[in-house]
Amino acid sequence: MNIDVKDPVLARTLLDxxxxxxxxxxxxxxxxxxxxxxxINRLHKAxxxxxxxxxxxxxxxxxILIETAFISNPEEEKKLNDDAYQDRMAEAIxxxxxxxFAKNPPLAKSRLARLD
Numbered sequence: 674m675n676i677d678v679k680d681p682v683l684a685r686t687l688l689d690x691x692x693x694x695x696x697x698x699x700x701x702x703x704x705x706x707x708x709x710x711x712x713i714n715r716l717h718k719a720x721x722x723x724x725x726x727x728x729x730x731x732x733x734x735x736x737i738l739i740e741t742a743f744i745s746n747p748e749e750e751k752k753l754n755d756d757a758y759q760d761r762m763a764e765a766i767x768x769x770x771x772x773x774f775a776k777n778p779p780l781a782k783s784r785l786a787r788l789d
Contacts, residue, residue, distance in 0.1 A: 696723070698735040701777060706737060706769030713761045714742070714752075735773075739766060 703721035710716065717740070723729075729736045741762050742749035752758045 692730075695731065695733060695735060698777065699729070699737055702735045702770070702773045703737045705773040705776075706739060706766055709765040709769035709772070710739075710741070710762070713758075713765050717743075 700721050700723075707716065707719075707721055711719075721737075724738065726738060729738060742753050744750045744753065
């Protein structure tokens with residue numbers, strides 16, 4: 674994201690607007706992935722949550738952190754060591770990502786170029 678604005682207040686406002694839109698997109702992406710994971714595993718929490726991790730703060734790209742299980746739980750640790758379970762989990766995550774992008778396609782590069 675390139676904000677070449679001399680006014681710092683305007684630059685901060687534009688960045689805040691961009692981050693708000695990205696957070697909303699991240700929540701949509703998380704909901705799509707969580708819905709798919711719920712089809713193969715009991716969910717610890719039914720809703721997407723937000724956290725202040727640095728890796729989740731990109732202002733221009735949706736980002737999610739996926740917790741697939743707790744290794745402190747012996748049953749869940751056993752699942753994590755199972756190749757078939759790992760494959761099902763990976764497929765569920767991929768399916769959620771595909772569903773998100775089917776409903777929210779990224780802007781084409783040519784359209785982005787016109788917005789700069």
